[in-house]
Amino acid sequence: MKKIHLSLIAAALIGAIATPAIATTPEEDKATFQSYFKQRFPNVPEDDFKNGAYAIDAIGRENWEAIEEFPPYENAISSGETLWNTPFANGKSYQDCFPDGPAIANKYPHWDRQAGQVMTLPLAINQCREANSEKPLSYKKGPIADLLAYMAFESRGQITNVEIPSDDPRAIAAYEKGREFYFARRGQLNFSCAHCHFGNSGTTLRTEILSPALGHTTHWPVYRSKWGEMGTLHRRFSGCNEQVRAKAFEAQGEEYRNLEFFLTYVNNGLELNGPAARK
Amino acid sequence: MSLMSLSRPRLLALSLGLSTLTSGGAFAQLPADLELSGDAAAGKLVANDRAKGNCVACHAMPGAKEPGAIGPVLIAMQTRYPSKTALATQIWDATAKTPEVVMPPFGKHEILTRKEFVDVVEYIWSL
Numbered sequence: 293m294k295k296i297h298l299s300l301i302a303a304a305l306i307g308a309i310a311t312p313a314i315a316t317t318p319e320e321d322k323a324t325f326q327s328y329f330k331q332r333f334p335n336v337p338e339d340d341f342k343n344g345a346y347a348i349d350a351i352g353r354e355n356w357e358a359i360e361e362f363p364p365y366e367n368a369i370s371s372g373e374t375l376w377n378t379p380f381a382n383g384k385s386y387q388d389c390f391p392d393g394p395a396i397a398n399k400y401p402h403w404d405r406q407a408g409q410v411m412t413l414p415l416a417i418n419q420c421r422e423a424n425s426e427k428p429l430s431y432k433k434g435p436i437a438d439l440l441a442y443m444a445f446e447s448r449g450q451i452t453n454v455e456i457p458s459d460d461p462r463a464i465a466a467y468e469k470g471r472e473f474y475f476a477r478r479g480q481l482n483f484s485c486a487h488c489h490f491g492n493s494g495t496t497l498r499t500e501i502l503s504p505a506l507g508h509t510t511h512w513p514v515y516r517s518k519w520g521e522m523g524t525l526h527r528r529f530s531g532c533n534e535q536v537r538a539k540a541f542e543a544q545g546e547e548y549r550n551l552e553f554f555l556t557y558v559n560n561g562l563e564l565n566g567p568a569a570r571k
Numbered sequence: 572m573s574l575m576s577l578s579r580p581r582l583l584a585l586s587l588g589l590s591t592l593t594s595g596g597a598f599a600q601l602p603a604d605l606e607l608s609g610d611a612a613a614g615k616l617v618a619n620d621r622a623k624g625n626c627v628a629c630h631a632m633p634g635a636k637e638p639g640a641i642g643p644v645l646i647a648m649q650t651r652y653p654s655k656t657a658l659a660t661q662i663w664d665a666t667a668k669t670p671e672v673v674m675p676p677f678g679k680h681e682i683l684t685r686k687e688f689v690d691v692v693e694y695i696w697s698l
Binding site for chain 2: 481482497498
């Protein structure tokens, strides 16, 4: 009975968030989104959602905690620190682009009013490089993941706090595109992001526990055992799209940046705890 | 409207549409002439194959290892569906009956070949 009740709530919420005909503000979406997961997982302390599936999977958590004793992302942090401190050919460095230092993960993603688009940290890193006549880094793995790992590590403890300026309709439009992406079915398998990580979060796909979407944006980049290396959030987005047999979009293209904007916004309030290890 | 008034892209779309119709492309609905007399043993393999039916990813079935828990248990199917055709219709495209359902449209999206499809239907119907 309780399960039926919850799935009805899920259907109603997905309807409310996903149907463009029902205008909801970002604030309303966030409240709906967060209260849904708190109701669905009443035993998970609010500050534990940032740990993803491990917040709801006791056995997985034990393994994960053992892995965290010697974190597989440690090399990435130190390589990233080296990259941060190594000057470009012109003598300048990342510090010149980011005067507040590496601990700035909570400033991203944000709405860039001047460019009229969502600005993410990887995009800002490459803009910095190009402004200093350096080649841009590729967005899914490798050096950019190292640099992001170092910056995430320095930013640990900050709180997710994405702002969507209500006086710029382009920002709202970008958010709404991200929301639409999240709830749209795609691929041969016909799944939306929400089908697995909203309405069915906590259930099992074979033996895998589907992680709740609340907590999905706190911990990037990630050392994923399946990859055997570090990867970025957009790498994961691509992988998810390919898993449902859709063509992935370009990392840091408009689609994934808008998706990141929406998804990070509805995760507002959660602590940043990247980089992380995941299965 | 005469063909002359159609724009070039529309003409292209029209010709592509015609070619899919004539080459027996995707069917939104279970084709009426599909003979539902597959091979249950072959269907069992398809149902358990990750790249194919992968029913077990979401459904517990008798004898299936490590099933998922997203969909209902596949058991006593002949008491739950009035006919094999009704079950086949559901597997072809479950969203027709339940628009928000998660289950992929195995027939409509050609996830399975016709042979695999009728084999799976035969196997699930036998459960």
